[in-house]
Amino acid sequence: MKKGVSFLVTVALMALASSLASAFDPRPLQDTCVAIDEPENAVFVNGKFCKNPNLTVADDFLYQGLNIPGNTANLVGSNVTIINVDVLPGQNTLGISLVRINYAPYGQNPPHIHPRASEILTVLEGTLLVGFVTSNPQNRFISKVLNKGDVFVFPIGLIHFQFNIGHTNAVAIAGLNSQNPGVITIANAVFGSNPPINPDFLARAFQLDKKVVEYLQARF
Secondary structure, three states: OHHHHHHHHHHHHHHHHHHHHOOOOOOOOOOOOOEEOOOOOOEEEOOEEEOOHHHOOHHHHOOOOOOOOOOOOOOOOEEEEEEOOOOOHHHOOOOOEEEEEEEOOOOEEEEEEOOOOOEEEEEEEOOEEEEEEOOOOOOOEEEEEEOOOOEEEEOOOOEEEEEEOOOOOEEEEEEEOOOOOOOEEHHHHHHOOOOOOOHHHHHHHOOOOHHHHHHHHHHO
16 A cells, blocks of 8 residues: 555656646757748747758858847836847757847846746846845845856746946846746836736735826836
8 A cells, every 4th residue: 555655656746847847948859940930841849840950051050240239228228139049040949048138327127037947147247236036925135246257047937137236338148048938027017018907906916006006007
């Protein structure tokens, strides 16, 4: 009887581990799977059609222009250049992507989450205040000031941000372990949803005056 129970527990744990593993990008089943828009004679894998491996060329795995600064003349003073499977087809099924983030003086990459990826960020120029908040109920705020050459990790699914606290422009590069990590900017999602969330609900949820919520909804 004990052996039977032990076996069932083992099977249950293995099933749980498998379900958790499948929540992330699956490992590729071939050397390459270059994304292709033409489905004829292609194989559908992981969200993109795969180019015939015998027809792949070097340019399928190349992106040029990451050295070009993004335009930070916007309300938050930052610009994110995303290198994912949509602009670099050779990334398909590899479970990786890259971003370049430019920050104007006192610019920020506002609080957001990546639902499908952890992020590792390194500062190339400038000084950034970065941080993330752990899940309920602790909601611990973990923060650090980063200088050129420093590296920081943001765990998957946690709210995080970067803020340029310097007087000059800043630049960072970040890698994410998904070809499509996704991004949800908290303020935009809550106050800029389409259609809008009921302002009475948001006023109570955030303990704000309803007029403040309506102002924020109009703003976003």
